[in-house]
Amino acid sequence: MKKILLLIVTVILFNCTNDDSDSIDTNNSIEMVSEFNKWYHRGEYEYFNGATATIESTKIYLTYFFDGDTLINNVEYKKMYTNQLDSIFHLPASASAYQFISTSTSLNYRCAMRQDASMVYFVNKNQNNEELYADFNITLGDVLNYKWSSNNEVVTEIDSIPIGDSYLKKYKLSNNQYFYEAIGGSYGLFKDWSIGFEGGHYLNCFRHSNDKISVDESLSPTNNYCPEY
Secondary structure (H helix, E strand, C coil): CHHHHHHHHHHHHHHHHHHHHHHCCCCCCCCCCCCCEEEEEEEEEEEEECCCCEEEEEEEEEEEEEEEEEEECCEEEEEEEEEEEEEEEEEECCCCCCEEEEEEEEEEEEEEEEEECCEEEEEECCCCCCEEEEECCCCCCCECCECCCCCCCEEEEEEEEEECCEEEEEEEECCCCEEECCCEECCECCCCCCCCCCEEEEEEEEEECCEEEECCCCCCCCCCCCCCC
């Protein structure tokens, strides 16, 4: 009887051990198209309003995130949205400091995305044609295959940066800018490396699950501070 009980306990413990190992994610790689990811942009637009003789300034906080799935041409994609907070200020000719006017928020559908191994594809809103976002199968000396890479940038250095228990590749390019595994360009998710004349918003932080990293090569790094709004 004791031998039978010992055998039963051994079998139960063995099965429990196997169940636990199956539930642990041993693959620490991070894919771009994941509802665990969020991109944080911030910036400012500034222009002169001739009608009111004031300088208008809009401070922008913007996040990109995935929520839900959709079918386009019988292909499954994840839906990407933006959540934007604008704070508007103006500087009258007679004033020495900006004066607050108002704030506004907006939630908008941005595009649909899917990932097939190293290849990431997207379909812009109001369109049905798929385009290549980027090929993340990148080695030293490759020409970067990225939708917003217009000057045949070449990968000149490869480094790794930690995020939680994982690591992401960071690629230095021949234009002295950077491209990240699972994140995209250092200036923004849908941007090249140019700077808008009147300003703009730029990537400053990336979040995967509860882990955050500052994009140090952006125009507005935030030391891992990813504000929610």
